[in-house]
Amino acid sequence: MVRWEPGARERLRNAALDLYATHGFEQTTAADIAQSVGLTERTFFRYFADKREVLFAGQELFQEVFVAGVAAAPDGSSALDAVSFALQAATSFFPDDRRAYSRQRNAIIVANPGLHERELLKMAWLSQGIAEALRGRGVGEPQATLAAETGVTVFGVAYRQWLAEGEERSLGTIEAEVLGEVRALSAIVR
Amino acid sequence: MVRWEPGARERLRNAALDLYATHGFEQTTAADIAQSVGLTERTFFRYFADKREVLFAGQELFQEVFVAGVAAAPDGSSALDAVSFALQAATSFFPDDRRAYSRQRNAIIVANPGLHERELLKMAWLSQGIAEALRGRGVGEPQATLAAETGVTVFGVAYRQWLAEGEERSLGTIEAEVLGEVRALSAIVR
Numbered sequence: 001m002v003r004w005e006p007g008a009r010e011r012l013r014n015a016a017l018d019l020y021a022t023h024g025f026e027q028t029t030a031a032d033i034a035q036s037v038g039l040t041e042r043t044f045f046r047y048f049a050d051k052r053e054v055l056f057a058g059q060e061l062f063q064e065v066f067v068a069g070v071a072a073a074p075d076g077s078s079a080l081d082a083v084s085f086a087l088q089a090a091t092s093f094f095p096d097d098r099r100a101y102s103r104q105r106n107a108i109i110v111a112n113p114g115l116h117e118r119e120l121l122k123m124a125w126l127s128q129g130i131a132e133a134l135r136g137r138g139v140g141e142p143q144a145t146l147a148a149e150t151g152v153t154v155f156g157v158a159y160r161q162w163l164a165e166g167e168e169r170s171l172g173t174i175e176a177e178v179l180g181e182v183r184a185l186s187a188i189v190r
Numbered sequence: 191m192v193r194w195e196p197g198a199r200e201r202l203r204n205a206a207l208d209l210y211a212t213h214g215f216e217q218t219t220a221a222d223i224a225q226s227v228g229l230t231e232r233t234f235f236r237y238f239a240d241k242r243e244v245l246f247a248g249q250e251l252f253q254e255v256f257v258a259g260v261a262a263a264p265d266g267s268s269a270l271d272a273v274s275f276a277l278q279a280a281t282s283f284f285p286d287d288r289r290a291y292s293r294q295r296n297a298i299i300v301a302n303p304g305l306h307e308r309e310l311l312k313m314a315w316l317s318q319g320i321a322e323a324l325r326g327r328g329v330g331e332p333q334a335t336l337a338a339e340t341g342v343t344v345f346g347v348a349y350r351q352w353l354a355e356g357e358e359r360s361l362g363t364i365e366a367e368v369l370g371e372v373r374a375l376s377a378i379v380r
Contacts, residue, residue: 080375116314117307124310142347146372149343156339157332182336185270 009047009057011037016054017101020108025051025115052118055105059122063129065090066151070133079139083130083151084179090155091172094162103163127152154178199237199247201227206244207291210298215241215305242308245295249312253319255280256341260323269329273320273341274369280345281362284352293353317342344368 015036019028030051034044048054069086077085094102109115131148139147158175161167167174205226209218220241224234238244259276267275284292299305320338329337348365351357357364 078375113311117311120310120314121303121307124306142351142368142371143375145347146343146368146375149346150340150372150375153336153339153343157335161332178332178336181332182340185268185333185336185340 008037008039008043012039012044012047013054013057016051017104017108020055021104025108025112052115055109055115056118056122059125062090062093062122063126065093066126067129067133070130071136073137079134079137079143079147080150080183082134082137082139083147083154086130086133087151087155087158087175087179088172091170091175094159094171096170099162102159106160106163123152123156126155150182154182198227198229198233202229202234202237203244203247206241207294207298210245211294215298215302242305245299245305246308246312249315252280252283252312253316255283256316257319257323260320261326263327269324269327269333269337270340270373272324272327272329273337273344276320276323277341277345277348277365277369278362281360281365284349284361286360289352292349296350296353313342313346316345340372344372 012033016028016033019033019036023032028051030044030048031041033051033054034041048057066086066089069089070082072089073082073085109119127145127148130151131144134144134147135141154175158171158178161174161178162169162171202223206218206223209223209226213222218241220234220238221231223241223244224231238247256276256279259279260272262279263272263275299309317335317338320341321334324334324337325331344365348361348368351364351368352359352361
């Protein structure tokens with residue numbers, strides 16, 4: 001019989017982040033995480049495939065927000081404009097009250113090469129999802145892949161700036177600035 | 191006493207690729223690889239940290255070629271021009287007679303998520319190396335990171351096309367075409 005644990009997923013996730021931050025990711029087991037919030041290891045595995053996936057839960061939703069943004073961009077948008085539209089739509093995923101959590105998560109990931117690799121794979125999937133959505137709008141190749149990769153680059157640069165110590169601007173504001181730099185960078189004629 | 195084995199590194203690498211391709215990466219051990227060319231497992235580990243690293247040997251040299259290319263770009267080049275110069279310089283690393291080997295390596299990597307993650311990390315390092323070389327030329331941030339990421343994107347798209355079935359153009363020719371698409375993509379004014 002499976003007992004329903006109200007809020008178990010979120011409690012496990014918060015406990016995991018605290019343990020990874022204080023004891024280190026490698027040193028923390030799924031059992032440690034479960035115990036720290038009075039749950040069993042078995043309950044942990046009902047919510048997460050393994051202790052790494054705690055940090056990557058919600059990845060599908062994250063990607064869907066970008067993909068839906070590309071699809072919802074105004075008719076007649078260029079590939080890069082559709083990506084820009086999606087970047088702004090996806091900022092709903094990163095309100096300013098999430099910044100502290102994102103900073104904690106990021107510190108854990110950059111400290112562990114295996115987690116860093118996993119994060120890169122997540123971004124590669126995001127790029128593939130955006131490219132597919134662009135092809136769905138009739139954008140050809142290699143333009144769809146190039147615009148998608150450019151969007152993921154802009155997101156990555158803006159996101160790291162959003163997490164930087166003392167940064168208070170919203171992710172959307174930073175993204176708009178970085179996108180402007182990308183347009184300027186590539187507009188240079190030899 | 192360490193016995194010198196002429197050509198051992200290359201024999202081990204070629205044997206590893208054949209075994210990964212025929213039996214699968216997970217199913218192949220370091221001992222299997224060493225045995226197949228009449229060497230011991232201990233000899234294998236003198237050349238490679240583990241069976242994964244066989245596929246990523248030469249990574250430092252690969253990065254150095256790009257970094258040297260950025261440094262050697264003509265004075266007064268824009269960030270993107272310096273990256274473009276480095277992309278052309280790095281094609282020396284991928285002559286057409288290497289295409290068959292690169293295709294075999296790539297097929298092994300895309301079939302295994304762990305290897306795919308490792309390859310993404312290699313490209314992330316490449317991007318960081320290029321960005322550092324650009325900052326060394328006086329390019330500021332975020333322009334250095336954006337130009338470096340754009341270069342790695344162009345390389346990735348061109349490299350996958352270079353590996354495509356039936357493709358016969360050189361990597362340099364394909365890169366020039368993809369770079370032209372990037373410039374066109376970003377030059378669009380809203």
